[in-house]
Amino acid sequence: MTQVQTIPLPTDWRDFFALTKPRVMSLVIFTGLCGLLAAPTHINPVLGFTAILCIAIGAGGAAALNQWWEADLDAGMRRTKDRPLPAGRMSRTSARDFGVGLSACSVLVMGLAVSWLAAVILLVSIIYYAVVYTIWLKPRTPQNIVIGGGAGAFPPLIGWVAATGSISLMPVLLFAIIFMWTPPHFWALALFVQSDYAKVGIPMLPVVAGEPATRRQILIYAALLLPLSLVPWWIGGTGMLYGIAAALLSGTFLVFSARVGLRSRSGPDDPMRPEKQLFVFSIVYLFALFAALVADRWWMVQGQSV
């Protein structure tokens, strides 16, 4: 391990923190919290906080394992070459142990303190991300994002199950919404960083199937997301507030996706503005949709108590 010999100092705590991908974790915490708050039951605030903490720690552990496995690939990409492992500020063994430790602790605490069903789903989500996505699918198939994206769809399901102790149609729908949202979100990113993915041999769809096919699939997924996001309202799981928000947000998402899906790159110097706008809006979309879900639930509870 020549990498270890070049480490000048003990690993800084900030590098361990960076290993958990804090920015991705913020989205995980938010959707997990929304799942917990939108559930039609009350959970003790301490146990609710513990559930969200476990979801966050589990996501952090999975992210650390992802970076442990992909350290060599990360070193070859501009976006990731400064991460603690490729930059040589941490040994791979430390990253692996940190990831395994966080993952095990999160599942154990979730089971002991909150719910064993939620703990099992949390364990499945960690294995899904660290093994099924990172090790198995990502280097093998251009559909890696579609199937692997399921890992990011688990938090609201876990949050809901932590609150209710059981699985019903609503949390499965929340899972499905994030599952359907992931391909356009990641492929928009892959379109403007595709040269990096190609360099390290990751078969992202734009690299393998080409840009036109990727743009077409972005549009298809966005079109499917629109009716899917309305199903929670249609089955009576949410009120009108969510229904209106979902229609507006998903409609806008479809417009942004159509701008990407119905164009082609003008040349090598194309600034890829629609793709970048779609990527940014996709993040806003998910935050706003889940915020609407919680606001709708709060509205319904307020209406009942008056």
Next chain:
Amino acid sequence: MTDRPNDESPLYGTPEWTERRRKVIRQRNVVLGVVLGFFAVLFFAITIAKLSV
């Protein structure tokens, strides 16, 4: 592993290197202490919450 001193570093053995190393280790110990303390408090809070459920 990561705590192993690097004898290839040009700064190795100098007072600056030793001071930087001490600082990083001190910060790590403080953060670890805060995290463990937080979990100790959380443990008691969960116990109380479980008793009241």
